[in-house]
Amino acid sequence: MIEIYVQSFNETWFAVALNQQQILTTTFNATEKAALNSILEHLPFNYPFQVFQNPSSLAKDILATLKDVYDGKDPHATYNLAMDKLPAYTKRVLQATAAIPIGYITSYGALANAVGGGSRAVGNVMAANPFAPLVPCHRVVKSDFSLGGYGMGLKLKAELLFREKRGFTEPKIVPVNGSSLTVHPAECTLKNLQVLGILG
DNA sequence: TGCAAACCATAAC
C-alpha cells in the first residue's frame, strides 16, 4: 500500500508518496488538489494508495525537508529515492542532477556531456522529474544562463535560485558517476534575470 | 537577434 502525505506551509502545498521507507515521488504546488494530482501522475498505474491526514514521523521529516529546499536552505538529510524502476538513462540524469550543490547551476548540455545522451533528452527528464524539489531540476538552465523551462513557472524557478545563492564566484567541477560535471554560481543566471525584470 | 537543423531518450500509437 502506497502512503501519500500532503501538508501546506505558507500557501504552498508539499506532498510525498511512500512505499515502506522508499520515496516514490515528491512534489509541491499552489493548491492541495494540484499537489495531489502531480503525485498521482508519477505513481504506478492501478496501484492501491491511501492519503493520510497526519504524517508519520518519516513523512513529517520529508515534508519539512521539501519546505527547506523550497526556502533555499541546506537540507538536513538525504533520503532513499525509488529510482530502480525508472529507465536507466533517466536514473543517471536524476542522479547527476542531485549532485549539483546548492548555490550552483549547470546547463542541460553540460549534464548531457556528463551522463551521455543529448541536451534535449536531459530536458525531457527534467520535465518529468518525480522528485521535485528534492532532485534540484531548478538548478539546470540553458547554456547561455537564461532560465530554460520549469513546470511550476519560470518566476518560481528564479525565486528558488535567488534564495539559494551563496555568493560563490567561481565555477567548479563535481564528480558524477565516474564522469565530471561543471557547475557555475547561481549568480550567473540571476544577473541576467534582474536585467529582464523577472526578479525584483 | 533570429532561424534552421542536428540532437536523443521516452512515451504514445
Added chain:
DNA sequence: GTTATGGTTTGCA
C-alpha cells in the same frame, strides 16, 4: 516498429 515530442544547442546570416 514507428512517430511525435520536447524545460536544448549550435552555427550561420
